[in-house]
Amino acid sequence: MTVVAVTATLVVVAGEPAGAQQTTTTTTTTPPTTAPAPTNPAPTAPGPPTTAPPALPDPASFAALAAQVSQNQALLTQLAGQVDQATKRLADLAAAIADTQQQLDAARTQMAQLKQIVRSRAAYIYTHAQAPQIAVADIQHVEDITSGKKYAESATFTDGQRIADLSHLAAQLATKQAQLEADRAQQQKVKDTLVSAQAGLLAVTARQKKLLDEVGAVPLMGDAQLTAKQITDWFNSRNVRYRLAGGMSIADLIQIYMEEGAAEHVRPELAFAQAIIETGSFGDALDNNYAGIGACDSCTGEPAFPTPRDGVRGQIQLLRNYGDPTSRAANLKNPPSPTIYGNDPVAAAQAYDTFFAKGKAPTWNVMGNGNWATDPGYAQKVLTTYFQMVAYAAQHES
Numbered sequence: 335m336t337v338v339a340v341t342a343t344l345v346v347v348a349g350e351p352a353g354a355q356q357t358t359t360t361t362t363t364t365p366p367t368t369a370p371a372p373t374n375p376a377p378t379a380p381g382p383p384t385t386a387p388p389a390l391p392d393p394a395s396f397a398a399l400a401a402q403v404s405q406n407q408a409l410l411t412q413l414a415g416q417v418d419q420a421t422k423r424l425a426d427l428a429a430a431i432a433d434t435q436q437q438l439d440a441a442r443t444q445m446a447q448l449k450q451i452v453r454s455r456a457a458y459i460y461t462h463a464q465a466p467q468i469a470v471a472d473i474q475h476v477e478d479i480t481s482g483k484k485y486a487e488s489a490t491f492t493d494g495q496r497i498a499d500l501s502h503l504a505a506q507l508a509t510k511q512a513q514l515e516a517d518r519a520q521q522q523k524v525k526d527t528l529v530s531a532q533a534g535l536l537a538v539t540a541r542q543k544k545l546l547d548e549v550g551a552v553p554l555m556g557d558a559q560l561t562a563k564q565i566t567d568w569f570n571s572r573n574v575r576y577r578l579a580g581g582m583s584i585a586d587l588i589q590i591y592m593e594e595g596a597a598e599h600v601r602p603e604l605a606f607a608q609a610i611i612e613t614g615s616f617g618d619a620l621d622n623n624y625a626g627i628g629a630c631d632s633c634t635g636e637p638a639f640p641t642p643r644d645g646v647r648g649q650i651q652l653l654r655n656y657g658d659p660t661s662r663a664a665n666l667k668n669p670p671s672p673t674i675y676g677n678d679p680v681a682a683a684q685a686y687d688t689f690f691a692k693g694k695a696p697t698w699n700v701m702g703n704g705n706w707a708t709d710p711g712y713a714q715k716v717l718t719t720y721f722q723m724v725a726y727a728a729q730h731e732s
Contacts, residue, residue: 406538406539409535410535413535414532416528420528424521428518434511442504445501448497452497552601552697554658555658557599558601560723560727564723564727565591566585568727574615577618577620578619579641584616591609591650599658600654605653612626621639622638627648627674639671651668651671652674655692656695656705656706662686666686669682670683
């Protein structure tokens with residue numbers, strides 16, 4: 335199997351990756367043409383943070399690389415199955431070789447025993463030529479044996495025939511064993527090739543995933559980069575069974591994600607990707623809790639949200655708290671989710687405003703490891719799902 339490395343054009347996002355080419359801007363200063371500002375200007379209301387959020391990577395730049403990662407992961411699954419098959423085939427060949435060797439050893443032992451009998455009988459008949467009836471039992475059909483010479487000829491013929499048969503059997507077994515050994519050597523080469531291809535593809539895929547990270551951090555906050563139709567078409571292309579409360583369609587749920595994401599300026603397609611990971615593609619998501627909220631070792635259990643919109647809204651509001659250090663209950667489009675923060679508006683607002691991880695995960699790349707989930711691979715799972723959406727959308731542009 336040949337692993338072909340495919341390159342993709344990547345967009346360098348502000349600040350990523352380290353060592354990226356930087357442009358130095360030279361500025362000149364000219365004397366002011368107006369009167370200088372007062373030494374103690376009147377205070378002004380604080381504005382939004384002056385640090386611009388990370389630039390959003392162009393989704394098209396993800397397409398080729400994300401498609402490669404997805405294809406490579408499928409190939410890795412196939413390779414793993416082929417390696418398992420090769421390993422089983424080697425085990426079967428080893429068992430067949432051992433069985434053939436056992437049969438061959440038995441045939442050779444029997445031949446050696448018969449040859450010894452022939453030699454012993456020859457010596458016995460020589461010394462007891464006048465009493466051939468003593469050893470007649472060794473011959474199944476003996477007729478008209480009247481002398482030691484005739485008996486010796488019959489015994490020699492019978493044993494010689496048995497020895498010849500065993501010799502032929504031993505030759506067949508030796509040929510079979512040689513063929514099995516050759517098959518095993520060939521199968522070992524096949525397995526070695528598969529293992530080598532598997533290792534190479536793993537390395538390529540790891541580099542590709544690293545490149546996806548180096549394209550730039552993917553922020554939690556921002557506008558949607560995919561449309562509701564693109565996300566819906568991608569989800570439907572997977573042919574997975576889903577079950578939503580009230581028989582809601584996946585298209586309707588995605589539209590809610592788009593609306594609630596826009597309300598809080600949270601990337602809706604990534605929130606939807608997160609929900610896919612958390613719910614197993616909505617296999618049985620009747621509690622409207624699409625993001626595993628409340629699922630932890632010390633928690634009493636996942637709360638159910640009264641409606642799908644409430645579930646999405648709670649997820650989006652919580653994501654904003656992780657991604658936006660300026661998030662406050664007062665600047666939410668809707669009141670904090672009562673399912674998460676309680677029914678008392680004052681207490682709910684305080685709980686939202688004092689969230690322990692506020693602004694701790696401005697990008698999806700740092701999710702996991704205690705941010706939303708303890709799984710260190712959590713971010714990669716969500717981003718891989720998102721990249722699959724992007725790749726599908728790029729491949730099916732009309």
